Amino acid sequence: MTRVSWSEIDTLFLDAGGTLISMDFERIARELAALGRPCAAPALARAEAGVRPMVSRMIQSGGSTEGRDTFSYYMERALERVLTIDAASCRALVDELVPRIRVPGRSLELWSAVLPGVPDALARLASAGVQLVVVSNADGTVEEGLTRVGLRTHLHTVIDSHVVGFEKPDPRIFAAAFERAGSDPRRTVHVGDIYAADVVGARAAGLPVVLLDPHGDWGAVDCEVARDVPEVAERLLAARARS
Numbered sequence: 240m241t242r243v244s245w246s247e248i249d250t251l252f253l254d255a256g257g258t259l260i261s262m263d264f265e266r267i268a269r270e271l272a273a274l275g276r277p278c279a280a281p282a283l284a285r286a287e288a289g290v291r292p293m294v295s296r297m298i299q300s301g302g303s304t305e306g307r308d309t310f311s312y313y314m315e316r317a318l319e320r321v322l323t324i325d326a327a328s329c330r331a332l333v334d335e336l337v338p339r340i341r342v343p344g345r346s347l348e349l350w351s352a353v354l355p356g357v358p359d360a361l362a363r364l365a366s367a368g369v370q371l372v373v374v375s376n377a378d379g380t381v382e383e384g385l386t387r388v389g390l391r392t393h394l395h396t397v398i399d400s401h402v403v404g405f406e407k408p409d410p411r412i413f414a415a416a417f418e419r420a421g422s423d424p425r426r427t428v429h430v431g432d433i434y435a436a437d438v439v440g441a442r443a444a445g446l447p448v449v450l451l452d453p454h455g456d457w458g459a460v461d462c463e464v465a466r467d468v469p470e471v472a473e474r475l476l477a478a479r480a481r482s
Contacts, residue, residue: 243428243447243463245478250422251364251471252413252441254431255375258451258468259361259390261352262287270339276332278321286320287313289456291433298435311337346377347384356469361393364472367479372420373397374413374429376406376436396420407431408440430471438462 253259264280264287271278294313315333322329340349365371371394375381379401385391396419400406403415417424424445431437432451438460441448449463449471457464465471 243449243474245475246482247426248428248475248478249368250370250372250420250427251475252372252374252416252427252429252446253468254407254429254433254437255373255377255381255385256346256350257288257291257432258430259354259357259373260350260384260388261354262349263351265352266349267336267340270336271332274332274335276318276322276324278318282321283317285454286317288454289320290316292457295433295435298433299439310341344378345380347380347387350381350384351388353388353390354467356467358390358393360469360472361390363476365393367476369475370395370420370422372416372422374407374416376400376412407436408443410440410444413440413444413446430465430468434460434462 256262261284264283267283268278268280290313293316294309297309297312311333314337315329318329318332319326322332324332342348361371373381373385373394373396375398377399379399381399382391382397385394385397391397396416398412398416398419400412403412405411405415413429416422417427427446429437429441429446429448430451431441431448434450434457438448438450447463449465450457450460451467452464453466465474
């Protein structure tokens with residue numbers, strides 16, 4: 240497994256969804272209740288994290304993180320974990336749910352909950368002189384969404400796959416980030432939550448990478464792992480303090 244040389248890092252590339260922000264699980268819970276399938280938001284959040292390895296395998300077989308089929312698969316696998324219903328009923332429920340929570344071209348309306356500890360972690364990193372760059376597969380609205388939730392002020396720039404024309408794991412999205420940020424690949428690490436997009440993509444671009452795994456769902460992987468962005472910040476800031 241490749242370890243990150245934290246003392247040499249001065250730039251973080253950061254995924255957005257699942258890394259800085261999450262889906263609005265309270266909203267999803269309300270919509271499920273309206274459809275007659277009540278479910279607690281924390282249970283949904285836990286289930287979503289747990290199915291990321293399954294979604295990653297789908298992407299590796301040729302899916303896109305931004306495709307409707309991928310999102311429906313994502314929700315179906317998560318709901319299977321929290322609702323006692325058969326597979327056919329789950330598929331039918333997802334068919335009703337998805338149009339209520341995911342408006343094409345407006346993903347910022349769903350991916351709108353800031354993950355715990357993220358604002359403070361970003362503020363500490365920025366104050367320490369670490370350059371922060373979002374590199375996200377999105378639909379053209381990620382920068383607006385990050386502005387709405389108050390995170391954009393900590394960031395040097397935002398790279399949205401819809402805007403630049405390439406999505407992870409295509410290394411060209413990382414090349415666009417390097418060009419925009421003027422950062423050195425030898426002093427940059429990428430942080431994200433989906434192996435097939437973030438780890439595969441970052442490595443193709445020659446970058447070390449940290450996979451976020453808040454509950455230990457990924458098992459043994461061949462890259463560095465952290466629970467969340469605050470833990471990444473602690474590693475980087477501690478290394479800078481020692482050097």
